[in-house]
Amino acid sequence: MVERRIPISVKEAVMRVMKFAKEGKKEEVSIYECNGRFLCEDIVANHDVPSFDRSAYDGFAIRSVDLKGASKEKPITLSVIDEIGAGQVCQKRIGEYEAVRIMTGAMLPSDCDAVVMFEVVKEGRENDQPYIIIDHEVGKGTNLSFQGEDVKKGKVLVEKGTKINPGIMALLATFGYEKVPVAKKPIIGIFATGTELLEVDEPLEKGKIRNSNAYMIMAQIERAGAIPVYFGKLQDVFTVSYEAMKEKLASVDILITTGGVSVGDYDLLPAIYKELGAEVLFNKVAMRPGSVTTVAHLDGKLLYGLSGNPSACYVGFEIFTKPIIRRYLFSSKPHLQSAPAILGEDFLTANAFTRFFRSTVSWKEDGLHTVPSGVDKSNIVTSLAFANALTILPSNSTGYQKGERVNVLLLEEEEGSEWPWN
Amino acid sequence: MVERRIPISVKEAVMRVMKFAKEGKKEEVSIYECNGRFLCEDIVANHDVPSFDRSAYDGFAIRSVDLKGASKEKPITLSVIDEIGAGQVCQKRIGEYEAVRIMTGAMLPSDCDAVVMFEVVKEGRENDQPYIIIDHEVGKGTNLSFQGEDVKKGKVLVEKGTKINPGIMALLATFGYEKVPVAKKPIIGIFATGTELLEVDEPLEKGKIRNSNAYMIMAQIERAGAIPVYFGKLQDVFTVSYEAMKEKLASVDILITTGGVSVGDYDLLPAIYKELGAEVLFNKVAMRPGSVTTVAHLDGKLLYGLSGNPSACYVGFEIFTKPIIRRYLFSSKPHLQSAPAILGEDFLTANAFTRFFRSTVSWKEDGLHTVPSGVDKSNIVTSLAFANALTILPSNSTGYQKGERVNVLLLEEEEGSEWPWN
Known part of the structure; x- marks a missing residue:
C-alpha cells in the first residue's frame, strides 16, 4: 500500500530547516x-x-580674508606663489594676497581656507610672476572636500x-x-537518481531523458555562492546507493539528491535516510511544485532529497537550500528577496497547496508585474530559463485574478529577505 | 588658458560610442x-x-475503452501484466482488461492511452497475479505528458x-x-593615472589617497562579463605614458584609463590621444558625475578616458563601456535595465546637466522607490557600495520633489534595455 504522508506548511518546513542554519568558515x-x-x-x-582637507576642483587655493570686499568694480589681485598637483604637498607659507595653483584632490595648504575655480579668475603674469584677479568674495570652505566628510x-x-x-x-x-x-564557500555534493536519466553526452534513447537537474542545481549552487560537486548518478541498487551517499557525505557540507523521494516503487531515498540514521525533518510540504521535497539531518549536515521533476527540484532548492548556504556565507538576509507585485494573468484553479509559479517580472508604472514564464506544468523545463521570480499563490478555493496583488520572490536579487514567510 | 569644451547630451554621447559596437568572437x-x-x-x-508520451504520475497505464461504464456500483477489474519504471520500456502487448504498473516519467505503452494514479485504485492479488479495481471512467490522455507538449x-x-x-x-x-x-570574454585593460594614488598595499601618506578606481572598475568589468587586466599606474611623464598605452593597446580589446582627462595641468590623456592618432568621439558630456568622460577610437578599438573621481568613473563605465561589452557578448539589450520609479527624497537644486544619482531601490506596494545610497558628492566612495541603481534626473531649473516619477537604471539586472535614452 502507498504510504500516506502528512503535508506541513511551507513556513513550518523552512523553520525546521533553518534550525540547522549556521555561519560557516572564514578565509x-x-x-x-x-x-x-x-x-x-x-x-x-x-x-x-578624505584623510585631509582637499580641493574639489582645479583652481587656486586662497585665504578668504584677502577677498573681503572684492567686486566687479573692485577686483583683487593675488600673487600665485606655488603650484601643487594631486598627491603633492605645498611646502610654502601663504601670506596676505597670495594664492597657490591647485589641482582637484590636492591637499589644501594649511594657510588657505577655500578654492576658486580656474573658470572664474583672470590669470596674468608680470615679471615672470603669475597672478590672478578675482572680482567677487569667496566664502571660507568653498570648493573643498573636508577631512572625514565622507x-x-x-x-x-x-x-x-x-x-x-x-x-x-x-x-x-x-x-x-x-x-x-x-x-569560505561551502561544498555541496549532488547525486542524481533515476534509471531514465542519460548524461549530457549520451544519445537519446526511447523512454529515457537527459539528466538536466544536476546541471541546473550546479548553477543554482553557484548563484547561491557555494561550490557544486557532481558525483554522478546513484545506481539503482540500495546497498550501492547507500554506501555511495555515506562515503561522499563525509566530503561535503551539504548533500543533495534529485529524485527518489516520492512514494513510487523505485524511490530509494526514504530507506537510505533510515539506514544512514538521518533524522527526516519533513517529507511532504503543502506546496506545488515540490510537495515531495524531503530534508533530513545527520551529524550536523543537511541532506536534501529534492524532487526529480525539474521545476520542483528548482523551487525546492531556492526555498530550502539557498537560505542555508547564505547563512553559511554570514548573511543576515538569507532568503530570496520578497517583493509585492501585480498578477499579469488569471490563475483561476483552486489550490489546496501554496503554489510557486516560475515567473518573469517586469517593471511598470504601477509597480512590478508578474506573468508565468512558461506553460505551468511542473515537468516543463523551458519555463525555468526565463524565470527571474517565483510568484507565491497561497492556497485558496477560487484561484487568483489578473490585477490582484501578490508577493513574488526575486531569484536574481542579491539583497535577500530576513524572513519572507508570513 | 583653460580649454573650453562643448558638452554633448548623454544620448548623443552613447550614440557616438555605439557606432563602434560589434559582436565579439565565439568559443x-x-x-x-x-x-x-x-x-x-x-x-x-x-x-x-517530452520525446515520447509519458506518465505524469505513479500509477497504472490503462486503455480508457476498458473503463467505459465503470462506477462505484459497477467497478471494473484489470489484470496488471507488467511493471515499468522511468527509463524502462514495456515490451508486452496490452490487451482487453489489462494494465501496466507505471512510474512517473516512464514511456506510455503503445496500447494504452491513459494513466490512473495509485491513490484512486484498489490493488489485489489472485493466484500470484496482481489486479486493480477501478470505480470510475478515465478519459483518454488522463495523467499523461504528451510528446512535444513542452x-x-x-x-x-x-x-x-x-x-x-x-x-x-x-x-x-x-x-x-x-x-x-x-x-569569448573580451579583455579590458586598465591604467590608473594620478601621482596622488597609492596602491592598496601602501601605507597612507599626507596628501595621497589609495587607488580605488582600478579595483572598482575591475569588478565592474567582471559584472559586465569581460576580463579585466590591470596594468598599474601610468607614470607622470608624457613619453613614458604614451609608450605604455601604445604597447598595451595591442593586447586588449578595450583600454580604460582612470583620471587625467580633465583640463588640469597634469591631465595628460588629451595629448596622448592626439599623439596616438586616436579620434576623440567626445570629451565633455552634459552629465554629473562624469562630465569629463572622454572616449576615443583607434583602429577599431575604443579607448575610455574615465574620470579619476570614483563616482564619475563608475557611472562613465556603466553608461558608455558596459553596453559595448554586452554587444561584444552578442546581447541585443546591452544597456542598463531601465525601470520607472518613485523618488523617495527631494532633490531641489537646479541642474544644467543630467544627473545620475547612485541609488538604492526597494520594492513597495505602489512600485519601485529610489533614494540616494549615500551623500551625493561625486568624490564620495561609500555611496557606491550600496548602489543597486542610478536615478536619472534630467536637467531642469527647479529640481525634483519626493514622490515624483523618475527613471532608474538597475545595475544588477541581467535582462538589460535595448535603448533607455529618450
Missing part, C-alpha cells in the same frame, strides 16, 4: 580574487575619508554577509584591504 | 564551465520534449546574447549540449 583572499565573494567580517573605516574613522561601512560588488571593492581598496576576509 | 566551453557566460548562438530544440523540435529556445542561468543550464543539458557555444 582571506587577495583583493584581486574577492569580487562576488561574501564578507565574513564587518568592514570598518581605518581612517577618515567617512569618519571607526565607522562600520559594510556588514558581514554582504556580497562584494564594485562599490565595495572601491571601499576595500580605499582602506588598504590587500587581503579580504571572506566566507 | 566552445564544457557545460560544466558555462554558467554565467553569454550564448553566442541561439539554442534550438533538437528533439521534442517543446517542439526546431523551436528557438533561448536567443544568443542571453546570460546562462540555472534554467538555461537545464535546457542545455536536456538537448545534449556537452559543449556550449559562448561569446
Whole structure:
C-alpha cells in the first residue's frame, strides 16, 4: 500500500530547516580574487575619508580674508606663489594676497581656507610672476572636500554577509584591504537518481531523458555562492546507493539528491535516510511544485532529497537550500528577496497547496508585474530559463485574478529577505 | 588658458560610442564551465520534449475503452501484466482488461492511452497475479505528458546574447549540449593615472589617497562579463605614458584609463590621444558625475578616458563601456535595465546637466522607490557600495520633489534595455 504522508506548511518546513542554519568558515583572499565573494567580517573605516582637507576642483587655493570686499568694480589681485598637483604637498607659507595653483584632490595648504575655480579668475603674469584677479568674495570652505566628510574613522561601512560588488571593492581598496576576509564557500555534493536519466553526452534513447537537474542545481549552487560537486548518478541498487551517499557525505557540507523521494516503487531515498540514521525533518510540504521535497539531518549536515521533476527540484532548492548556504556565507538576509507585485494573468484553479509559479517580472508604472514564464506544468523545463521570480499563490478555493496583488520572490536579487514567510 | 569644451547630451554621447559596437568572437566551453557566460548562438530544440508520451504520475497505464461504464456500483477489474519504471520500456502487448504498473516519467505503452494514479485504485492479488479495481471512467490522455507538449523540435529556445542561468543550464543539458557555444570574454585593460594614488598595499601618506578606481572598475568589468587586466599606474611623464598605452593597446580589446582627462595641468590623456592618432568621439558630456568622460577610437578599438573621481568613473563605465561589452557578448539589450520609479527624497537644486544619482531601490506596494545610497558628492566612495541603481534626473531649473516619477537604471539586472535614452 502507498504510504500516506502528512503535508506541513511551507513556513513550518523552512523553520525546521533553518534550525540547522549556521555561519560557516572564514578565509582571506587577495583583493584581486574577492569580487562576488561574501564578507565574513564587518568592514570598518581605518581612517577618515578624505584623510585631509582637499580641493574639489582645479583652481587656486586662497585665504578668504584677502577677498573681503572684492567686486566687479573692485577686483583683487593675488600673487600665485606655488603650484601643487594631486598627491603633492605645498611646502610654502601663504601670506596676505597670495594664492597657490591647485589641482582637484590636492591637499589644501594649511594657510588657505577655500578654492576658486580656474573658470572664474583672470590669470596674468608680470615679471615672470603669475597672478590672478578675482572680482567677487569667496566664502571660507568653498570648493573643498573636508577631512572625514565622507567617512569618519571607526565607522562600520559594510556588514558581514554582504556580497562584494564594485562599490565595495572601491571601499576595500580605499582602506588598504590587500587581503579580504571572506566566507569560505561551502561544498555541496549532488547525486542524481533515476534509471531514465542519460548524461549530457549520451544519445537519446526511447523512454529515457537527459539528466538536466544536476546541471541546473550546479548553477543554482553557484548563484547561491557555494561550490557544486557532481558525483554522478546513484545506481539503482540500495546497498550501492547507500554506501555511495555515506562515503561522499563525509566530503561535503551539504548533500543533495534529485529524485527518489516520492512514494513510487523505485524511490530509494526514504530507506537510505533510515539506514544512514538521518533524522527526516519533513517529507511532504503543502506546496506545488515540490510537495515531495524531503530534508533530513545527520551529524550536523543537511541532506536534501529534492524532487526529480525539474521545476520542483528548482523551487525546492531556492526555498530550502539557498537560505542555508547564505547563512553559511554570514548573511543576515538569507532568503530570496520578497517583493509585492501585480498578477499579469488569471490563475483561476483552486489550490489546496501554496503554489510557486516560475515567473518573469517586469517593471511598470504601477509597480512590478508578474506573468508565468512558461506553460505551468511542473515537468516543463523551458519555463525555468526565463524565470527571474517565483510568484507565491497561497492556497485558496477560487484561484487568483489578473490585477490582484501578490508577493513574488526575486531569484536574481542579491539583497535577500530576513524572513519572507508570513 | 583653460580649454573650453562643448558638452554633448548623454544620448548623443552613447550614440557616438555605439557606432563602434560589434559582436565579439565565439568559443566552445564544457557545460560544466558555462554558467554565467553569454550564448553566442541561439539554442534550438533538437528533439521534442517530452520525446515520447509519458506518465505524469505513479500509477497504472490503462486503455480508457476498458473503463467505459465503470462506477462505484459497477467497478471494473484489470489484470496488471507488467511493471515499468522511468527509463524502462514495456515490451508486452496490452490487451482487453489489462494494465501496466507505471512510474512517473516512464514511456506510455503503445496500447494504452491513459494513466490512473495509485491513490484512486484498489490493488489485489489472485493466484500470484496482481489486479486493480477501478470505480470510475478515465478519459483518454488522463495523467499523461504528451510528446512535444513542452517543446517542439526546431523551436528557438533561448536567443544568443542571453546570460546562462540555472534554467538555461537545464535546457542545455536536456538537448545534449556537452559543449556550449559562448561569446569569448573580451579583455579590458586598465591604467590608473594620478601621482596622488597609492596602491592598496601602501601605507597612507599626507596628501595621497589609495587607488580605488582600478579595483572598482575591475569588478565592474567582471559584472559586465569581460576580463579585466590591470596594468598599474601610468607614470607622470608624457613619453613614458604614451609608450605604455601604445604597447598595451595591442593586447586588449578595450583600454580604460582612470583620471587625467580633465583640463588640469597634469591631465595628460588629451595629448596622448592626439599623439596616438586616436579620434576623440567626445570629451565633455552634459552629465554629473562624469562630465569629463572622454572616449576615443583607434583602429577599431575604443579607448575610455574615465574620470579619476570614483563616482564619475563608475557611472562613465556603466553608461558608455558596459553596453559595448554586452554587444561584444552578442546581447541585443546591452544597456542598463531601465525601470520607472518613485523618488523617495527631494532633490531641489537646479541642474544644467543630467544627473545620475547612485541609488538604492526597494520594492513597495505602489512600485519601485529610489533614494540616494549615500551623500551625493561625486568624490564620495561609500555611496557606491550600496548602489543597486542610478536615478536619472534630467536637467531642469527647479529640481525634483519626493514622490515624483523618475527613471532608474538597475545595475544588477541581467535582462538589460535595448535603448533607455529618450
